[in-house]
Structures are given as C-alpha cells and as structure tokens.
Amino acid sequence: MNDAAIIALLQKRDEQALLEIRQAYGGLCFQTAYRILGSREDAEECVSDMLIGVWNSIPPDTSEGLCPYLLALVRRSAVDCLRRTTCQKRGGTQYAAALDEIAEIIPSDERTESQVERREVLAAVTAFLRGLPERQRQIFMLRYYAALPVREIAGKLGMTPNAVKLSLMRTRQKLKEDFRKKGLL
Amino acid sequence: MNAADFLELLSDMPQDMIADCAVLLAKPPADNTSVLMPRIVSCAAAAACIAAVSGIGYLLKDDGMTQQNSIPEAVMQETAAADASETVAAAQTTAVSAEAAAPGQTETSVQSAEEVPAETAAETVWIPAETESVTADTGNAEPEPERITEPEITGDLDLDGRFTHADRLWAELIFSAELDGVADELPLTDAQLRQCDLIADDYRSPLGEAEYNAFQQTAKLIYQYDVPAVLNVRDYLGQQAYYDDYIKQKEVNPWEDPRIDWEALGLPAHPTEAEFLSALDWHYALEHAESKDEMTSGEKTALRKKCQSTAGRYMEMKAALYVPQEPTPEQQACAGLTNIIQLYVRSMHEARYGEQAWSWFAEANFENVPLLTQDELLAKLEAAKEWNFRMNDE
Structure with missing residues (x-):
C-alpha cells in the first residue's frame, strides 16, 4: 500500500492504517530507535508510541511524505526515552558515540530548558545544514539524526569509512565555527 | 546547551531534511564497498x-x-x-x-x-x-565474480606503489596537520586516506600517533638500518615487536660508539655512561664529584672548562665522521615535499596563521608542487601572512 492510501485510511480513522504503517515502515523506525536506545524493548515501545502519535495527529503533516514524518516521531520518542532513563551514560550505542563526537564541539555540561534558546539553535543548525554540500549534509544527518554507524553510511553512499569520518570531522569543525560566530557557544 | 540537547534538537528538523535522510536509510548498501x-x-x-x-x-x-x-x-x-x-x-x-x-x-x-x-x-x-x-x-550458475585489483594498504601515502622516504614525509605532514587540527584541510584523496588507515579505529584522526610512529620506524629500518626496501609499514606493524627489538639492538649509545677515539679524550677505551657524562657534562661532573661540597669556586670553574673542552673535542670528532654527501636522487625528488613541510611547520607552529592562510598554502603548494620554487612558496606564505594580519586588524 502506498503512502497516499495509508493517509487516506488514517483520515477515515481506519485502524488498518496503523498495521500498514507498521508493515511498511516498522523496521526502519525500529532500527532508528534501536540505534539510539540500544534496547530492543525500548525501541519497540518507541515504535508503538510513534503509531499512537500518528493516530493522534490526524491529519498528519506529511508534506514531505509519510516516512520522514514517522521517522521524526520515532526519533523524538526515542530521545525522550533516553532522557528519561538517562541511559546515554551507559554508552555502547551508536547514539552514545555520536554524542561523544558532538561533545567535542559543544563541551558544555549544562542542559538548556529554555524553549527560546532551543528554537534559536534549531534555526541555526537548519540554516547551517542547508548551506552544506548535499553529500556532506547527508552524511551528517545519517550520523547524527539516524545514529547510523560510519561503516554503514559508507556502504550506503559508496564511500570509504575514512572519507565519511573526514567529512564528519570537517562538518563538526564548520558547525563549531558557525555556532561560535553566532554566539551560540 | 550541551551535546545531548543538540542531538535532541535534530528531532525537530524540517521534514524535507529528514526526507532525504529517510530515503538513504531505506536504501541498501552500495555494491562497490x-x-x-x-x-x-x-x-x-x-x-x-x-x-x-x-x-x-x-x-x-x-x-x-x-x-x-x-x-x-x-x-x-x-x-x-x-x-x-x-x-x-x-x-x-x-x-x-x-x-x-x-x-x-x-x-x-x-x-x-x-x-x-x-x-x-x-x-x-x-x-x-x-x-x-x-x-x-x-538458475544454478553462480554469477561470475568480477575481479578488480586495487592498491594494497602499505603506507604508500604518495601512491607511487612503494614505501619511500616521501611517504615518511607525507606522514610527517599529515601528523603535524592533525596535531594542529587542520588535517581536514589537507587535500588528501580517498586512496591516501586508505593508506593512513593502517592501525585503525580512531576516526577522528587521519593519522594517529601510533601510525605516525610506524611510518618513522619503518623508514628508520630502511634508511638507517639497511633493511631491504621491500619492507612497508604494514609489514612493520605485522611484526612490530620483532622490528622494534631489531632497532633497539641497532641503536648504539653515544659512549659505545667505536668510531670515537675515547683515549684521546682522556677516557678509557670503552667508557661507561658515568665516565662519559663526567667527562663531557660539567653539571653531571659537579653533581657526582666526591668532594663536591668542599670545592672552591676556582675548582668548579676549572672543572667546567675541562668538561667544555672535552665536549668540544668530542663534537669535533663526531663531526669529522659525517662526510657531507650529495643528496640522493630520492632526496632530491622529495625536496619539494620537505620544503612544504618546513613551511607548514613554520606557518602552523610558529605563526599560527589560521585556516584561511592554510587553505591558500595548501592550494598553492599541493596543486603546484613541481612548479613552485622554495622562494615562490615563501612568497605565497608571506602573502597569506599579510592577509591574515590584515584580517586581524580589521
């Protein structure tokens, strides 16, 4: 079933839509959550949360297609779960590794609760990423959005792992510089 | 804001950016890995x-x-x-x-x-x-495997098919750049990065300290200790303990150097470390003198002069051992790279010109190495330096 048909089912509030979503995108969403959490049970729970989220947000904002919307939901759920359980400290997941890499350029320990600041940073990151060459942006997103291991990114993009690492390093340095110029660091 | 906040924020990225990511996530790995x-x-x-x-x-x-x-x-x-x-x-x-x-x-x-x-x-x-x-x-037929031949990862950083002095110089350059945090500005190709990837997994560094040392040790084995030039960095790493031991045994302490006429310096024919230091290093001699506390300032001065005189004659003997030689063709071939490294070190370690200057520098040197003389390289560097100062003033 294609996205349009699934969305039509959702708008009719037909629960078959959720089954279709699970079948079409369940694996991708589960993997995304699993890479962040490193726990099968927690990842399953995030997928369930994602389905509830879709159901509650009818009609969903799917201007860019259903898949990105679902990914955003499941990632948000996984990150919330991670924050609740503070399991990022246990390490070992790709998300934890990504966290370490980002900590190199954002060394602060202080968390921010200010929504204004968060929106400001989000706008800055979005603008920064839009300004990157496409390939560099893809690598950054696969690593820090989807928490994909370097080797898998290399496989998907037909690059060597070293080239991916180098690209990530360059992007982090540029991001650091960009944040510094904007007074965000 | 901390790193966790940052990664959390990415969940709220605009949908179009996530869409691109989603497409790639759903994509199977490329078949040319x-x-x-x-x-x-x-x-x-x-x-x-x-x-x-x-x-x-x-x-x-x-x-x-x-x-x-x-x-x-x-x-x-x-x-x-x-x-x-x-x-x-x-x-x-x-x-x-x-x-x-x-x-x-x-x-x-x-x-x-x-x-x-x-x-x-x-x-x-x-x-x-x-x-x-x-x-x-x-059907039953196995698909015919396609064979490709690709360069072995042997430490061949200049990609000329063998491990040479130039590879050691490249390693030096990459490592220095890494220490200065500008390695990502070096115009390294994927093939060169693969050559860096000898030890492995610190992906923040194109060339880690261990890898750099491996390049140095391999070059030492070939150029100082006459190990055949077929040796490469990967071989060295495969038998590191063995080769390190070999180097250790080859390295001679200064006081064990048989080419020095020790007796002419007033020392035994085979001096010990203590005898060597007592004769040449006046601080050591004074520290270890039996009557240290009873020595007059005149005696201390005499001891210092004696040590300095012996050390001077020792240095003359050592200098006489080294006959100046014409640079080998290989050294001549590497002269351009040597210049680059010297200039790089000068620019990064001493002047700290900044990223823009390095970009100019890299562009000027790596693109046109055979075309630029050292004077021309220096001129480029000076231009970059002026540019940087001007930027700082502004």
Missing part, C-alpha cells in the same frame, strides 16, 4: 616473503646485528627480485601482512591458498554481482 570484501592473497608470494623475513632473522642471529651492511644474500636476492617486479613486491607485502597480522589488526579476512587463482599476483578483491541480478537469477 570493496573495503569490506574478502581479500585473496597469493600463497606463493607469502612463502617468498616469509623467506625474506627469515633471512633478516638469520642476520640478527648470526652477527648480533653489529654489521649494518651484512644483509644476507637471500634477502638481497628478494630485494632485487622485488625491484624487478613491482607486482611481486606488492604481493609479497600483502603476504607479509597476512602472515604476521595480529587478530583484529585488519577487518578483512585472508583466504586459504587453495582459493588463490594461479594468475593472481597482486591483491585481488571479490566484488559480488548486483544484488538484484543474483536474486533474479534462479
């Missing part, structure tokens, strides 16, 4: 190379590693054979890696001799056919 494919190594070459390494072992056992020019004939023949055929040399180096590699040192697997096609001399990697076509092919 040759670095992940099994390698097939020539068994015959492995045997030849083991013989070469055994030859060096024979040398160590036989003469206690005191004669630098006594590489056994068998090893020399190996060297000559390798020189005659780059293909064989490449296969040998691969074979050494395979024979000596420690577990976990390489992500690729070495296959058995039976699997090696007779015509395979250099490293061969197996690339499967398109996944789709394999799936579609329901």
Whole structure:
C-alpha cells in the first residue's frame, strides 16, 4: 500500500492504517530507535508510541511524505526515552558515540530548558545544514539524526569509512565555527 | 546547551531534511564497498616473503646485528627480485601482512591458498554481482565474480606503489596537520586516506600517533638500518615487536660508539655512561664529584672548562665522521615535499596563521608542487601572512 492510501485510511480513522504503517515502515523506525536506545524493548515501545502519535495527529503533516514524518516521531520518542532513563551514560550505542563526537564541539555540561534558546539553535543548525554540500549534509544527518554507524553510511553512499569520518570531522569543525560566530557557544 | 540537547534538537528538523535522510536509510548498501570484501592473497608470494623475513632473522642471529651492511644474500636476492617486479613486491607485502597480522589488526579476512587463482599476483578483491541480478537469477550458475585489483594498504601515502622516504614525509605532514587540527584541510584523496588507515579505529584522526610512529620506524629500518626496501609499514606493524627489538639492538649509545677515539679524550677505551657524562657534562661532573661540597669556586670553574673542552673535542670528532654527501636522487625528488613541510611547520607552529592562510598554502603548494620554487612558496606564505594580519586588524 502506498503512502497516499495509508493517509487516506488514517483520515477515515481506519485502524488498518496503523498495521500498514507498521508493515511498511516498522523496521526502519525500529532500527532508528534501536540505534539510539540500544534496547530492543525500548525501541519497540518507541515504535508503538510513534503509531499512537500518528493516530493522534490526524491529519498528519506529511508534506514531505509519510516516512520522514514517522521517522521524526520515532526519533523524538526515542530521545525522550533516553532522557528519561538517562541511559546515554551507559554508552555502547551508536547514539552514545555520536554524542561523544558532538561533545567535542559543544563541551558544555549544562542542559538548556529554555524553549527560546532551543528554537534559536534549531534555526541555526537548519540554516547551517542547508548551506552544506548535499553529500556532506547527508552524511551528517545519517550520523547524527539516524545514529547510523560510519561503516554503514559508507556502504550506503559508496564511500570509504575514512572519507565519511573526514567529512564528519570537517562538518563538526564548520558547525563549531558557525555556532561560535553566532554566539551560540 | 550541551551535546545531548543538540542531538535532541535534530528531532525537530524540517521534514524535507529528514526526507532525504529517510530515503538513504531505506536504501541498501552500495555494491562497490570493496573495503569490506574478502581479500585473496597469493600463497606463493607469502612463502617468498616469509623467506625474506627469515633471512633478516638469520642476520640478527648470526652477527648480533653489529654489521649494518651484512644483509644476507637471500634477502638481497628478494630485494632485487622485488625491484624487478613491482607486482611481486606488492604481493609479497600483502603476504607479509597476512602472515604476521595480529587478530583484529585488519577487518578483512585472508583466504586459504587453495582459493588463490594461479594468475593472481597482486591483491585481488571479490566484488559480488548486483544484488538484484543474483536474486533474479534462479538458475544454478553462480554469477561470475568480477575481479578488480586495487592498491594494497602499505603506507604508500604518495601512491607511487612503494614505501619511500616521501611517504615518511607525507606522514610527517599529515601528523603535524592533525596535531594542529587542520588535517581536514589537507587535500588528501580517498586512496591516501586508505593508506593512513593502517592501525585503525580512531576516526577522528587521519593519522594517529601510533601510525605516525610506524611510518618513522619503518623508514628508520630502511634508511638507517639497511633493511631491504621491500619492507612497508604494514609489514612493520605485522611484526612490530620483532622490528622494534631489531632497532633497539641497532641503536648504539653515544659512549659505545667505536668510531670515537675515547683515549684521546682522556677516557678509557670503552667508557661507561658515568665516565662519559663526567667527562663531557660539567653539571653531571659537579653533581657526582666526591668532594663536591668542599670545592672552591676556582675548582668548579676549572672543572667546567675541562668538561667544555672535552665536549668540544668530542663534537669535533663526531663531526669529522659525517662526510657531507650529495643528496640522493630520492632526496632530491622529495625536496619539494620537505620544503612544504618546513613551511607548514613554520606557518602552523610558529605563526599560527589560521585556516584561511592554510587553505591558500595548501592550494598553492599541493596543486603546484613541481612548479613552485622554495622562494615562490615563501612568497605565497608571506602573502597569506599579510592577509591574515590584515584580517586581524580589521
């Protein structure tokens, strides 16, 4: 079933839509959550949360297609779960590794609760990423959005792992510089 | 804001950016990831190379590693054979890696001799056919594997097919750049980065300290201790303990140098470390003098002058041992790179010009190395320096 048909089912509030979503995108969403959490049970729970989220947000904002919307939901759920359980400290997941890499350029320990600041940073990151060459942006997103291991990114993009690492390093340095110029660091 | 906040924020990225990511996530891996494919190594070459390494072992056992020019004939023949055929040399180096590699040192697997096609001399990697076509092919015939030959990872940073002095200089440059946090500005190709990837997994660094040391040690073995030039960095790493021990035994302490006429300096023919230091280093001599607390200032001055005089004569003797030589063709060929490194070190370590200057510098030098003289390089550097100062003033 294609996205349009699934969305039509959702708008009719037909629960078959959720089954279709699970079948079409369940694996991708589960993997995304699993890479962040490193726990099968927690990842399953995030997928369930994602389905509830879709159901509650009818009609969903799917201007860019259903898949990105679902990914955003499941990632948000996984990150919330991670924050609740503070399991990022246990390490070992790709998300934890990504966290370490980002900590190199954002060394602060202080968390921010200010929504204004968060929106400001989000706008800055979005603008920064839009300004990157496409390939560099893809690598950054696969690593820090989807928490994909370097080797898998290399496989998907037909690059060597070293080239991916180098690209990530360059992007982090540029991001650091960009944040510094904007007074965000 | 901290790193966790940052990663959390990415969940709220605009949908179009996530869409691109989603497409890639759903995409299967590309089929040309040759670095992940099994390698097939020539068994015959492995045997030849083991013989070469055994030859060096024979040398160590036989003469206690005191004669630098006594590489056994068998090893020399190996060297000559390798020189005659780059293909064989490449296969040998691969074979050494395979024979000596420690577990976990390489992500690729070495296959058995039976699997090696007779015509395979250099490293061969197996690339499967398109996944789709394999799936579609329901017949019994195995898809014919496509073979490609690619350069072995041997530390060949300048990609000329062998490990040379230039590779050591490249390592120096990359490592210095890494220390300064500007390695990502170096115009390194993927092939060069693969050559950096010898030890492994610190992906923040194109060339880590351990890798850099491996380059230095390998070069030392070849250029100072006459190990045949077929040795490469990967071979060195495969037998690191062995080679490090070899270097250690080759290295002679200054007071053990038989070329110095110690008696002419007023020392025993075979001085100890303490005797050597007492004669040449006046701080040491004073510290270890029996009557240190009773010495007058005149006696201390006399001791200092005596030590300085002996040290002066010792330095003259040492200097006389080194006859100035014309640079070898290899050194001449590397002169451009040496200049670059010197300029780089000067710009980064001393002046700290900044990223923009480095970009200019890299562009000026790496794109046009054979075309620029040292004066021209210096002029470029000066221009970059002025630009940077102007930017700082503004």
